[in-house]
Amino acid sequence: MRNRAKCSQRIPPTVTTRSEMTVPLICGLRASDLKSVGATHTRGFSSLSDECIHGLEGGLCASCFPKAAPDIAPGVATRGSRSKSAGRAPSLRSSPSPLTVTLGGPNPTLGARTATAKPITEAKATGTVKPVRSTRTAHDNVGEQRIYHVTHIRNLAGILNSGRLLADASDAWIARPIVDLSSAPQRAARRAALVAGDDSASVASYVPFFLSPNARLWDSLLTASNDPRLSPEAHSSETYDFVFLVSTVKKLHDARTGADDNAAAAVAVTNGDAAGALTRFGAAPETADRMLRSLRADVESQKIREAELLVTEQFPFELVTLVGVANDKVRDAVRAILATGAHKPKVVVYPPWFHAVEDTAAL
Known part of the structure; x- marks a missing residue:
């Protein structure tokens, strides 16, 4: 009784929480002690609000209630670990530039299958392809x-x-x-x-x-x-x-x-x-x-x-x-x-x- 009397002397009669509920404080604890645990209530006091310090209901705040990381088996790919380039359209830089294609080589506009199906031999290319030189000059009137x-x-x-x-x-x-x-x-x-x-x-x-x-x-x-x-x-x-x-x-x-x-x-x-x-x-x-x-x-x-x-x-x-x-x-x-x-x-x-x-x- 003596301890209970001392405790009642130190505790204010009531306190207002964020949910505007008036409840008695826990004996020997202050409001700052409650916030330090990440919520405005403790176990066994269901009458307190379920909101966290960020204003979210209990269990919905990832900061106050972090979820445990899932266990990933080695060698098993998950949806989150999919390669970034898996669903990306192929880059145009992967095709050969027309400026770098030499005469007698495959046409850059055709697929690789067409290029390999009809290879052009070096002897044939050198025998049929000749450089063209422009003889046109600016006409001076x-x-x-x-x-x-x-x-x-x-x-x-x-x-x-x-x-x-x-x-x-x-x-x-x-x-x-x-x-x-x-x-x-x-x-x-x-x-x-x-x-x-x-x-x-x-x-x-x-x-x-x-x-x-x-x-x-x-x-x-x-x-x-x-x-x-x-x-x-x-x-x-x-x-x-x-x-x-x-x-x-x-x-x-x-x-x-x-x-x-x-x-x-x-x-x-x-x-x-x-x-x-x-x-x-x-x-x-x-x-x-x-x-x-x-x-x-x-x-x-x-x-x-x-x-x-x-x-x-x-x-x-x-x-x-x-x-x-x-x-x-x-x-x-x-x-x-x-x-x-x-x-x-x-x-x-x-x-x-x-x-x-x-x-x-x-x-």
Whole structure:
């Protein structure tokens, strides 16, 4: 009785559990002692709640009531130990790649049974299968290549009167150009330089054309460089006083179709200044065509800016397809000059041709 009295003095009268049931506490135990065993009741006290500390009914919590691991006999496969790849679709990587299949081997699209049923012997494969080499090359339409002749606007009326552009050494001159772009030393150097070696015509016997509107000689004039090839009159002229007379290789070729061999060989191509000591010439039709294609193919090279296309003796003005000018005022002046002639090519304003290469790249 004395022990029971002491116990009753230490125990509060009631406690509320999670199931909101009011029950007397066990003598000598606290609520924390009950939680330490994983449930809110102990054996022999069925009046307590069956919930575990996680709020689940007794026996349903895997943490508070873990199940014993099943005994697995050695060598017996169970459903849980099935291989991961057993039900997986076969990987596409398992089939041979078409890029690695050699000629004469099995077709990668057929099954292994077909490949083994009809083997191809090495001797048969080497005797019937030959490598195929493509002979197709990119076609370069050289005919679309533009050619450019730069002259002063004051020379345009004389060109229309004669109906042609004349070479410097031509005997057909009636009146020399009012403004000559080449200096006297440059004209002398071109008269001394021969196109095809000894006993051939000089460079001065050809009408010169640029292959690019950004030709280095023209760029020297735009940048006011002290280029000895340019005359003082050219240096003192304004940029907009010059005009571009433009044609194409196709136009020139069509005009010479049906001509004799001498006329067909009257076009030459150079890979630099025609008066330069190291400049190479393509004087024959085959070599001229080959050099022109080479210049056009090397897009990274600046050689085409130095190259020239030379037409012997004269170039008919009727082959000019375009006249490029710097501004509207010059365009109106050129149109007034062309109005007196029979051939009236299109006159266009194209300022980039009249800016230096550095300035054009910055636009």
